[in-house]
Amino acid sequence: MERRKFLGFGIFAAAAAFVPGTLSAEDYRKTKPAVWTAHTVEDAIAKMYGTNVTIEQGVTLTAPDVAANGGAVPVDFSSEIPAKSVAVFQSSNPEAAVCAMTLNENSVIDYSIKMKLKQSGTIVVVVEGKDGKLYSAKKTLSVALGGCEG
């Protein structure tokens, strides 16, 4: 595997690590680097999926209305839609993309993560359905104490 380093805001390293036996593991940081440097949610969704038009249904997103600690905001999301991938974005931080998961036939869309939010904003979860459509859910929340340490 080659190792490349790009200097600048979009820095990422192609590590020599493997992913065993896999048919479907995709490291979106390597295959879609522009997603991770996009500033706005709309831009990041467009760079990930080619469009930022989503249908706001079919996805359940739970997060607190007020996050006491911006350093660890619990976010839960789930969906029954047969899907290819799920991604989480937010509008509070310098870049919008938080994480992206590739799914396969064993996947169940039911995740909990803890993320950092610098300030109050909106979290958006996008599910890429097997029908080619994007489904999403949004949650706007306030952050009492910013989570990027300044």
Place this chain on the structure above:
Amino acid sequence: MEIKAKLKDGITTVKAMAKHPMLTYDTAKKQGVEANFITHITATLNDKVVVLDMSTSQFLSKNPIIKFSFKGAVAGDKLTMTWVDLLGNTETSDSVVK
């Protein structure tokens, strides 16, 4: 990594915690060090089937806790989780589906 994998009604739910500072670019700059955060986490069942494939950013919390679910496992299956970070470090841990 600490991993707990529980099987119920055909669905395995995994709670995993990785120990990682998840240092953002902004914070790293202030501290005068290089940013480093986990960029990719995978979980594999019995070394054969990928059950989690997550690309991540600097915005997951420090010592990130992730909960995820999947179908197709039976009790006793081996679950292997691996993360890779920005600087190329990696860690792999094994666990058993209970």
